[in-house]
Amino acid sequence: MKVPQAGAVAVVIALALTTSGCGGGDExxxxxxxxxxxxxxxxxxxxxxxxxxxxxxxxxTYVAKQLGYTPDRIDFKQVYSNDRELLIQYNEVKFVVASYSVNDKRKEKVDFAGPYFLAHxxxxxxxxxxxxxxxxxxxxKxxxxVTGSTSAENxxxxxxxxxxxxxxxSYTECVIALQDRLVDAITTDDSILAGYAAKKGNEGKFKLTGQKLSNESYGIGLxxxxxxxxxxIDAALVKMVEDGSWETAVKKNFGPANYKYEPAPRGLTSGG
Incomplete structure (x- = not known):
């Protein structure tokens, strides 16, 4: 019997490890x-x-719990506005929860659960x-x-x-540019802007103009x-609204900015 060369064995082992990791790495x-x-x-x-x-x-975190994953078993990975579809398509993440507005162009590449929030x-x-x-x-002016955002295009x-x-x-860079008077305004969803306006150290520096320039329905990309x-995921989102966890999360995260948020989207409530 011919004994494989050491190099060939290494290749076989590497291929086996790679194959075992594809698609099922998280599991x-x-x-x-x-x-x-x-x-x-x-x-x-x-x-x-x-x-x-x-x-x-x-x-x-709530959705993950409904899928059987405790917080210590969640691996949060950073995504940017212009790479969300790629990370989903190449299995870098199972799903994306990142102020991800649902639109037809994105739905050509990924599916969405929800929506779970309506911003403007x-x-x-x-x-x-x-x-x-x-x-x-x-x-x-x-x-x-941010590169890849729908707001500037609108x-x-x-x-x-x-x-x-x-x-x-990033929006953090935009906030710095606004503070340094390199730009006159930042545009994105009011929920994101409210978070920056209320952030510790930013109190009193910025204000929202109160526009409703578009409707942004946040979905979970998969x-x-x-x-x-x-x-x-849809079932988990419905449960989150029904047991009060959705409302609690909204108030906890947006309350300090006196942000007037919209109610839970229809489809997640008994309203249809």
């Missing part, structure tokens, strides 16, 4: 990988001590700025948003086509065609 390790934002106060934030806070974190696009400006009262005022296409738009990698997982 083998007993953990569940969930994509969240790491830099959005009130939504998804990685604290200095390594823990996580925010409404999306609470939703993800708004503007955040410096507290001493009284020159921006409506979206059209942005035509002579510099606006900041402003440029329909609301203020002459606005100068600066796209950065791999296209995974009907079983989608049904389980």
């Amino acid at each position: 083998a390790k007993g953990t569940l990988s969930i994509g969240i934002k790491f830099d959005q106060p009130g939504i998804g934030l990685r604290e200095a001590d390594g823990t996580f806070s925010g409404f999306d974190v609470d939703v993800a 696009q708004d503007l955040l400006v410096r507290s001493d700025d009284n020159t921006i009262a409506k979206a059209e005022d942005l035509n002579t 510099k606006l900041c948003s 402003v440029k296409n329909t609301l203020a086509p002459k606005a100068s738009v600066l796209e950065l990698g 791999k296209k065609g995974d009907k079983d997982l989608r049904a389980k």
Whole structure:
């Protein structure tokens, strides 16, 4: 019998290990990988001590529990607005809970459970700025948003086509640019902006203009065609509303900013 060369054996072992890890890595390790934002106060934030806070974190943790995963078995992974679909498609995460607005373009690549929250696009400006009262005022201003977000596209296409738009990698960078007067406003969902306005150290520096420039229905993104997982997540979201956990999470994360949130979306309540 011919004995395989050492190099060939190494290749065989490597292939075997790779194959055993494909698709079932989370299950083998007993953990569940969930994509969240790491830099959005009130939504998804990685604290200095390594823990996580925010409404999306609470939703993800609740859903994971209903799927049989305790908090210590959740592996939160950072996602950015422009890479959420890729992380789902390439099995880097099982699902994404990251202020992920449902739209037709995204539904071509991934499926959505929910929606579990309704936000509205708004503007955040410096507290001493009284020159921006409506979206059209942005035509002579510099606006900041995040690469891959639908918000800047909405402003440029329909609301203020002459606005100068600066796209950065995160909303945290946009807030710094706004504070340093490099931009005049930030646009994204009011829930995200409220989190930044209420963040410790930012009190009194910024204000929301109170616009409702669009409706943003947050869904939980998952791999296209995974009907079983989608049904389980939908059932978990309904239960979260019914047992009061949804309301508790909203008040805990948005209450300090006096944020006037919308009720739970229809379909998660007895209202249909």
